[in-house]
Amino acid sequence: MTTSLPAPAPAYPVGIRRWIIVLTAVTAAIMELIDTSIVNVGLTDIAGSLGATIEDAAWVVTSYGIANVIVIPMTGFLQRYFGRKNYYIASIILFTLASYGCGVAPDLWTLVFFRFLQGVGGGALLSTSQGLMFDAFPPKQRAVASALFGLGIVLGPTFGPTLGGYIIDNFHWSWMFYINIPVGIAATFLSLSFIDKKADEYDIDRKAISIDWTGILLLAVSVGSLQYVLERGESDDWFDDEVIRYLTGAVILALPLFIWWQLRGTKSPVLDLRVLKNRNLAIGSVLMFIVGYGLFTSVLLYPLMVQRVAGFTATKTGQLLIPGGAIAAICFPLVGRILSKGVSPRYVVMAGYVFFAAFCFLMSTYTADTTDGYYIQALLIRGVGLAFVNVPLINSSVSGLKPQELPAGISFTNMMRQLGGAFGVAITNTYVAQRVAYHRVGLVSNITPDNPLATDRINGMTQTLTAKGMNALDAVGGAYRTLELAVQKQSLLLAYLDTFRLAGLFFVVSFPLLFLLRSVKMDAATAKAAADAAH
Incomplete structure (x- = not known):
């Protein structure tokens, strides 16, 4: 007769290693959230510099928000498929490279494109950081981990306009994006050195993970269109604008289909409602x-x-x-x-x-x-x-x-x-x-x-x-x-x-x-x- 041995207790990082992980995760989350609001105070300067109208320059904010709201609900699936550490580091690199692209953009629509990519990487930073924080603390101390991460959630949007205002008053607007580069490089090296893979990340069988392509498409259409309508509705005169009308129709069609598909149409939903x-x-x-x-x-x-x-x-x-x-x-x-x-x-x-x-x-x-x-x-x-x-x-x-x-x-x-x-x-x-x-x-x-x-x-x-x-x-x-x-x-x-x-x-x-x-x-x-x- 054989007896199974109890699973070994997980080894939590201690000392300076734990706080490096905390600093990396919180900094990445703050960096992402700062970028949700930092450009708000600089739209006038951006529009003037790139020869665009304020209304068109608002796409710099809108594109980032649309990418964020699409990626965030997908992060659970993406972490399972790629492994959390790989996905996290790749997202930091994407966010950092996109920040550089924003800073050197020669025209508005190039800037909008890189802001969308920045939002794709940023959504992942926010969505994976608390998991890293939880891994750094035993269960009894995870309320402290949540508190530290919650601090980043509030400080990011709060200090975005602060930092943006200082840069606009004293430097060129492109530095609102360049400041992410050294932070992103440091976060990448710290993540590579101090964040460990979880046990199930070493041998990921991607063939066994079903990809809900239909759910991903319906999610992107419904949530992305809704985000656009909410952010651009007032400036575009709501339903007097043809694009707003079409995207509202897309939400009305795609959102119920997405809900039905996640509840009834697939065994592996991208977001299990x-x-x-x-x-x-x-x-x-x-x-x-x-x-x-x-x-x-x-x-x-x-x-x-x-x-x-x-x-x-x-x-x-x-x-x-x-x-x-x-x-x-x-x-x-x-x-x-x-x-x-x-x-x-x-x-x-x-x-x-x-x-x-x-x-x-x-x-x-x-x-x-x-x-x-x-x-x-x-x-x-x-x-x-x-x-x-x-x-x-x-x-x-x-x-x-x-x-x-x-x-x-x-x-x-x-x-x-x-x-x-x-x-x-x-x-x-x-x-x-x-x-x-x-x-x-x-x-x-x-x-x-x-x-x-x-x-x-x-x-x-x-x-x-x-x-x-x-x-x-x-x-x-x-x-x-x-x-x-x-x-x-x-x-x-x-x-x-x-x-x-x-x-x-x-x-x-x-x-x-x-x-x-x-x-x-x-x-x-x-x-x-x-x-x-x-x-």
Whole structure:
């Protein structure tokens, strides 16, 4: 009679080796996320340098987002097929080479092409980094690993505009891409030297892995088209644009087919949607969509508000983000320790929701004369909120899944966060445009000869211009032009305040869903499998 020996305990890296892996994984994730927002502040410079319009230059942002949202849900399959280490290193190399291509691009559409390739590589960096982090820690310490990785999720989009603004104010826009090259080279060598292959990566039988080509095609068409419609809808007048109409039709056709195919049409789906039968994952995905909406909306709205209304420079706009990023850095390890002590992630997420809603409503009370300190105060609240939301929500969403279900579950939550961000950008652009028009009508209606305040304002500005040597007729025209600029500025401010208020309402309305999350503790097998899953 023979007895089977227990499987040897996995050997976890220790000391400097562990922290090199942590640094490599977090840096790669931050680098990818920075590139989702770093170019936003440089579109004007890019358009001017390459002889393009702002509308065409927006493709530099759109192409990256489309590539990201297509690749992220596919990473579980791609890791199984190529091996996680090989796929990770190849993605770093692709991201680095594409960054160089972006920097030297001679025209806009070459830049857009390399940005798409950058997004393909970047989606993999974000999606594999947490698996590497989990492999570096034993199960009892994986809450700390999640916290460290969650720090990267927040710091990337937060510091993207900061870094982009500094580069635009002091260097050529191409350095927004060149800065990735030394980081990418270092990450490649560190990954080759310190990241080990998993046991099942040494002898991958690719012939035994079925490739769901139909699913991949339907996923690319449905999700890519949806991302395009959300990002370009407002600038292209939504359904007045022929391309938007065609791509909306593609989403309507391809998305149901993709869902049917993944549930019924294939035994090896590229994204196993059957995991959504798990209540925590289904609810958590909706909540992750809201978090993505809040994160990307705040990243978009804050710079626009302080630069266009308060008149801050791009560099100052970024500097005000630093305290909020610092408090997030402090809070993430704290959240990890709270979770490791057995506190239910649901209660931590609730606290994060309260903080983030407070940030939105506080920002909705500011004026054009609000000082730096008040913005820092609001951004500190935002940093705490994001730290308390991201990691616990990911853990709570996947904690009830079986080990083999984790790759699909985690990929789905990532996709929902990215789509939430795209939805946030789309609804923000549309809502701001509508509210600007609404408030302008209300403000202009008060500028009448019967309104003594408006008359006094115009007379005062006319006298000031006349005193500076302008003739009476030109002075009156100048006064009205100055008043028009003031109306535009006030309309923008009121529209931004309305949009922050709307973002806060999204968190308030979705808050009851948190009570539906079950408090499920991740067992040892599932925790181990999380190391094998894409983030």
